[in-house]
Amino acid sequence: MDDHARPSRQEISDATAELGWRLVLGAVYAEVAAPSLAQASQVAALAVQAAGDAGQGHLSVDIRADRAVLRLQSATQWAVTGLDIGLAHRISAELTGRGLRLAPGSVQAIEIAIDALDIRAVRPFWKAVTGYVDEPGPSDLSDGLVDPAGRGPAIWFQQMDAPRPQRNRIHLDVDVPHDAAAERIAAALAAGGTLLSDSAAPAFWVLADAEGNEVCICTWQGRD
Incomplete structure (x- = not known):
């Protein structure tokens, strides 16, 4: 695949899922378990070495005491490119080897x-108060805001047609691997939640807690 290609979500998943990677919110992720922080750091170093210079602006690694979380996405396109898929294969070959x-x-x-009824009126406030920046390219966020340090959750704005009293106006979207959604939904329902809508599934399911506060379980599927 050409390094500059913008493959579809299905193509990305097909090309990386068997390697242990999962497409979540415009990036592919994989975890490598490690028994210590030192060994998680070694995993990160191996991944960086395998990616080489091509990993700059594409590979990021979150090192924890029991794992290294690998993430691939073009920092300029805010999407998975052909290069990212190639890097996933190179890194996987090095680590599994x-x-x-x-x-x-x-x-x-x-x-x-x-x-929001008027996204243009409220978006600058949220950008200023969080210190976030505009997402660098088109993505699932739809004109969203992102943490420039890559730590905090992304923010996006959903257009409202009219005020909706007695409904919370801010909710969480939890993006999970496509093959983890059913288990996550079942756990939420078992914990007292209610399924409000599955009309947009498998892109997202709308759930609520016992007091009606809403959350969406989201996957990449159903969006191409």
Whole structure:
């Protein structure tokens, strides 16, 4: 695949899922379990080495005491490109060749969704108060805001047609691997939640807690 290609979500998943990567909110992620912080750091170093210079602006690694979380996405296009898919294969070959296993693990991403009648009026406030920046390119966020340090959840704005009293105006979107959605929904329902709508599934399901506060479980599917 050409490095500059913008493959579809289905193509991205097909090209990386068997390697242990999962597409979540415009990036592919994989986790490598490690028994110590030092060994998680070694996993990160191996991944960076395998990616080489091409990994700059594409590969990021979150090192924890029991794992290294690998993430691939073009920092300029805010999307997975052909290069990212190639890097996923290179990194996977290097790590599996050393007896390490890549898996989806607990991979997920959180978005904050803000309902607004006038998005142009409220968006600058949220940009200023959070210190966030404009997302660098078109993505699932639809003109969203992102943490420039890559730590906080993304923010996006949902257009409202009319005021909706007695309904919360800010909700969370929990983006999970496509093959983890059913288990996550079942757990939420078992914990006292209610399924409000599955009309947009498998792109997202709308759930609510016992007091009606809403959350969406989201996947990449149903969006191409």
